[in-house]
Amino acid sequence: MKDITSYTDLRAIYTDTLIDLGKSDERILVMEADLMSASGTKPFKEANPTRLINCGVAEANMVGVASGLSSQGFIPFVNTFGCFATRRAYDQFFLSANYARQNVKLVGTDPGVTATYNGGTHMPFCDAALTRVIPDLVVVEPGDGYSLHHLLKAVYEHKGSVYMRLQRKGNPIVHSKDTKFELGKGIVVQDGSDVTLIATGALMLSQAIEAAKELAKENIKAAVIDMHTIKPLDEELTLAYAKKTGAIVTCENAQMIGGLGGAVSEFLSGTAPTIVRRVGVQDLFGEVGQLDYLIDRFELTPEHIVQEAKKAISLK
Template structure:
């Protein structure tokens, strides 16, 4: 995919906010002293009167966003995933989730691909944390096209949304002209007969690349882009699992509490089949180049290919 356009989904987030800002004036954007990194600085430059920097006070930012939402406006609260889901969890739960307010959380720099920032900033627990909050929608887009569509869909729906964006530039695999996005509906990216790969975020691209390599070995892999972790599209999972009989889940997140566990819960109850979860295996990350770290932790095409072969064996 070297010749494919690559864009970091955090960049997509910032650009999508600017595009929305030109169409709607009923929302504001908040950040916690990270506007350059989260890319919300683009919105600040275009609409300074609708941008608020809360400083290095993420929990307070969440409270401010909640307060603004009670006035009828939509509030986008932006910071790193580690701070949005980790540091401000209590405020997200009690100030946004409990009253079911119309706040959209833009969480950037998630997962191992944060790279050199190391374990303290590589949040691999945020999906698990956000899934537990009643009524919270959790979206993990895979590329530029999907990320922009997710921001728009989050704005249009009523209620709290957690959107997970990455720091690393990733290949754009969707066609902007034909792409259709619906919250809670997975996307069949590639049909297959031998195994189902359910992926989210940048692992969708890795899974598609792995499926190509597996096809050369005579293994037919079906790839599903599960951009919405909650509410989960149970229908597409069950339909594919019944066809292939084996499922591999792939996520740049802990294997505890994320996409893998969500898929396993559905299959265990409604259609038990062998499942293997590929993700971060109950360890902390480390500092290093993002691509090298993804390879070390098995979160690349080679790792997906190897996991499929282990599952089939």
């Protein structure tokens, strides 16, 4: 496939990576619920005409069929908007895929505010929280194009179901071709000693890096961690930076209840109680708007992260 930096959209990296993986493994299937055009997986269908299964607008059935296919050794990558992937087909994903110990890779696109003009009905704020409570499930949200490419390979190799939050558009480059990616292992993007910004997903990782730059102007040294795997949480890294900086800000493009902020707080409260401020959607429903409007509306800007970082430091 092309150089990762040459892609304009993450969804194209997603599809090209699956095409690559699919060349040597015919067990890989792609499933869609009438959103192939949005997911951008049409090239996979062109490369493998029978291995893209369009299930029509029927997400519950799609996840169930995927589970049945998995039971016979196939590895289905199941795509739809994150709201439908989780809210609509939750019981199917919970029972047929996870309780039945199947190997279903569910990919919820347009996480959080990136659903923009589709608005409140389509805005997945709760998918991270919903999936995080499923036993043994891996929940992942790549932070850039390299991250998506390598983590997708790891997701494929992982034996068990996975939920991936996937921002379709844009390709912010944070990591490099030498960065090592491993499920469940956060990546220190930059070191710091005053506060740790733990971010997940492409949007919020970029916001956190911007916030760290702002903080640096005021001589506040912020560490930035790409916590691409929300579950299982990288407890070792979280603990190390809790001890090192004594103040944490979690940054997520999702409902802050039950998501990354929840995971970090739950872990630290029982191991090394540390001030954790959370940047995320504060118990609200989504709404329509341009991305910039929504980022501001739901307080996901670098300025909000800076504010929370200062608050966290002051509470040490």
